[in-house]
Each structure stands twice: as C-alpha cells, then as structure tokens.
Amino acid sequence: xxxxxxxxxxxxxxxxxxxxxxxxxxxxxxxxxxxxxxxxxxxxxxxxxxxxxxxxxxxxxxxxxxxxxxxxxxxxxxxxxxxxxxxxxxxxxxxxxxxxxxxxxxxxxxxxxxx
Amino acid sequence: xxxxxxxxxxxxxxxxxxxxxxxxxxxxxxxxxxxxxxxxxxxxxxxxxxxxxxxxxxxxxxxxxxxxxxxxxxxxxxxxxxxxxxxxxxxxxxxxxxxxxxxxxxxxxxxxxxxx
Numbered sequence: 001x002x003x004x005x006x007x008x009x010x011x012x013x014x015x016x017x018x019x020x021x022x023x024x025x026x027x028x029x030x031x032x033x034x035x036x037x038x039x040x041x042x043x044x045x046x047x048x049x050x051x052x053x054x055x056x057x058x059x060x061x062x063x064x065x066x067x068x069x070x071x072x073x074x075x076x077x078x079x080x081x082x083x084x085x086x087x088x089x090x091x092x093x094x095x096x097x098x099x100x101x102x103x104x105x106x107x108x109x110x111x112x113x114x115x
Numbered sequence: 116x117x118x119x120x121x122x123x124x125x126x127x128x129x130x131x132x133x134x135x136x137x138x139x140x141x142x143x144x145x146x147x148x149x150x151x152x153x154x155x156x157x158x159x160x161x162x163x164x165x166x167x168x169x170x171x172x173x174x175x176x177x178x179x180x181x182x183x184x185x186x187x188x189x190x191x192x193x194x195x196x197x198x199x200x201x202x203x204x205x206x207x208x209x210x211x212x213x214x215x216x217x218x219x220x221x222x223x224x225x226x227x228x229x230x231x
C-alpha cells in the first residue's frame with residue numbers, strides 16, 4: 001500500500017460527458033502528480049501541484065483541468081470526453097524538496113472507459 | 116526538456132538467469148534522480164531502485180542493481196536470479212531535483228517475461 005488513494009477505481013462513461021477523478025496523497029506529501037497511461041503505453045505526465053500551486057505542466061489537453069485543495073487532495077477533471085481519453089489515470093505524490101528522496105508514490109489508478 | 120529512451124520494447128529471460136534492461140536519458144541538468152519502476156499485470160507502479168546522480172556508487176537492492184554511467188547518460192537495470200514474479204513492464208524514469216518543473220519523465224517501457 002503506497003498510501004496514495006485514488007477514486008473511483010473504475011469509471012465507464014459516454015463520449016461528451018465530464019468526469020472527476022480524485023486523489024488523496026500520502027500523509028506529509030505536498031506534491032501531487034497526474035499521469036495518463038493509455039493501453040500498453042508509457043506514462044504521460046499531465047500536471048503537477050505543490051502545496052496548492054501548479055508547478056509543472058505536461059501534455060495536458062485543454063479539456064482537462066486539475067486543482068489541489070487546501071487539504072492537499074487533488075482532483076482531475078476531464079470534460080467533453082472522447083474515445084481516445086480511455087486510459088488509466090495515475091495520481092502520485094511526493095515530498096518535493098532537496099531533502100526529499102525524489103521517489104513518487106503511486107496510487108492504484110483510475111481506469112476510465114469512454115464508450 | 117528531459118527525455119528517457121528504452122530501446123528494448125520486449126525481452127525474455129529464463130528463470131534463475133540474469134537479464135539487463137537498457138535506458139538512456141538526455142538532460143542538461145547536473146542534479147537529478149533516476150529510477151526503475153515495475154508495473155506487473157495488476158498495473159500498480161512499484162519502485163524497484165533509485166539512484167542519485169551525485170553518487171558514483173551504483174545502487175543495489177537485493178537481486179536488482181544498476182549500472183549508472185553519468186557521462187554516457189546511461190542507466191541500465193540488471194536483474195539477477197530472475198523469478199517468475201519479475202514478469203512485468205519496467206519503466207526507467209528521470210526526475211530533476213528541486214522545487215520547480217521537477218516532474219518525473221518515463222521511458223516507453225520494456226516488457227520483461229520470465230520463462231519457467
């Protein structure tokens with residue numbers, strides 16, 4: 001158990017819909033990362049938050065948005081869903097800083113299926 | 116931008132044998148981490164081993180060890196005495212140290228199959 005909690009674990013929805021994925025980081029971790037993994041692909045970095053502020057942005061579509069709340073949990077919002085958005089979405093957390101280990105601790109992922 | 120390249124999409128090894136997975140990376144940074152993550156069929160991402168760039172000594176974790184060549188920007192993973200449970204996708208990853216833009220970048224992965 002990594003200590004990172006993601007909900008829901010599975011989600012099936014239709015094209016054009018909007019979904020929200022939720023992530024609770026490990027206790028004490030200030031940074032949250034979101035990654036997308038399409039079938040048999042590598043992990044594509046979407047976005048990073050540190051203590052509520054956006055710190056890094058990857059190839060995140062304009063239809064996608066995220067935020068980190070004061071209690072440090074994060075949400076990834078996916079709107080106007082397309083078939084190609086079907087993927088496993090990972091949240092990961094870390095203690096970001098020079099004294100940290102750099103390691104990311106991953107949740108079990110949220111599997112999104114768009115029909 | 117940092118890039119990570121894994122040139123071996125698939126590999127196989129006999130149980131109890133040794134296998135080496137390759138990884139190269141491109142960066143202008145001097146202070147960073149390198150990682151190998153394992154993703155078994157359960158899809159959970161599991162840290163196998165980590166290396167800090169300032170350390171010349173290669174990291175080892177039980178049957179797993181790395182060959183870190185900083186000048187060549189190479190970071191290979193050696194698995195000794197392979198076990199059936201080692202069957203998984205293996206991802207090499209890079210992360211810059213610091214507070215800003217230190218997201219973790221992954222290679223495309225190597226699918227390793229351990230055969231009985």
